Amino acid sequence: MLKLNRKTEYALLALRYMVERGEDAVSSVREIAAHYNIPEMLLAKVLQRLKHGDLVTSVKGSAGGYALARPAAQMGLVDVLGLFNEQTHLVDCMDTTDPCDCQQQDHCDIRQPMEALNALISEQLRNFTLDSFFRADMSASRPRYLSIYRREPGGDQALG
Numbered sequence: 212m213l214k215l216n217r218k219t220e221y222a223l224l225a226l227r228y229m230v231e232r233g234e235d236a237v238s239s240v241r242e243i244a245a246h247y248n249i250p251e252m253l254l255a256k257v258l259q260r261l262k263h264g265d266l267v268t269s270v271k272g273s274a275g276g277y278a279l280a281r282p283a284a285q286m287g288l289v290d291v292l293g294l295f296n297e298q299t300h301l302v303d304c305m306d307t308t309d310p311c312d313c314q315q316q317d318h319c320d321i322r323q324p325m326e327a328l329n330a331l332i333s334e335q336l337r338n339f340t341l342d343s344f345f346r347a348d349m350s351a352s353r354p355r356y357l358s359i360y361r362r363e364p365g366g367d368q369a370l371g
Contacts, residue, residue, distance in 0.1 A: 219295040221249055221257045226266070226291070227345050230283045239276035264294040283342035291341070301329045 215223075224247050229238050240258060244251040258277050261267045266286055267277045279286075302313075302325060313319070 215292075215297060216295060218253070218257050218260075219291065219297055221247075221254055222261055222291050222295060223344075224249070225254065225258060225261070225277075226279075226283070226286075226341060229267070229277065229279050230341065230345055234279050234282055237270045237274065237276045237278045242276070260294050261291075264290065266290060266294070283345065284340050286341040287337060288339040288341060288344050289336050292336070301325060301332070 225238075225243050228243050228246060229236065232238055240251055240255045243249075243258075244254045258267060258269075262269055262277070265280050268280050269275070269277055
């Protein structure tokens with residue numbers, strides 16, 4: 212499953228800090244690092260990557276630092292994941308950038324259901340903004356599961 216690396220976690224922490232401070236607020240590396248007790252040097256590199264991904268802007272000067280490039284509602288979680296090369300596919304054969312070297316490739320009979328599940332998860336991630344990610348409330352009344360089936364009167368219908 213999806214497991215974030217440390218740089219991605221630090222990026223999300225920094226973005227959350229900036230979102231909480233407000234869209235126009237400028238936050239320094241030192242300030243964010245101190246708030247979360249994370250290494251400044253690593254955070255500085257993470258923020259530079261966020262800047263190159265157009266998620267934050269940098270402000271020069273004594274009161275400088277970083278600010279959000281746009282509202283969190285206009286940034287996707289996948290934008291952050293992509294910057295840090297996070298794997299968003301379930302199994303290696305779903306990765307379109309690398310050739311599959313799975314030993315079961317010739318005998319695999321779960322590829323189609325895995326593709327459907329992978330597509331469902333990918334769609335959910337694509338539609339998840341940073342704003343909704345930071346305000347996620349798992350206790351809210353919404354489905355607690357994802358299904359590759361859509362409930363239809365008279366039975367389940369497979370998606371895709």
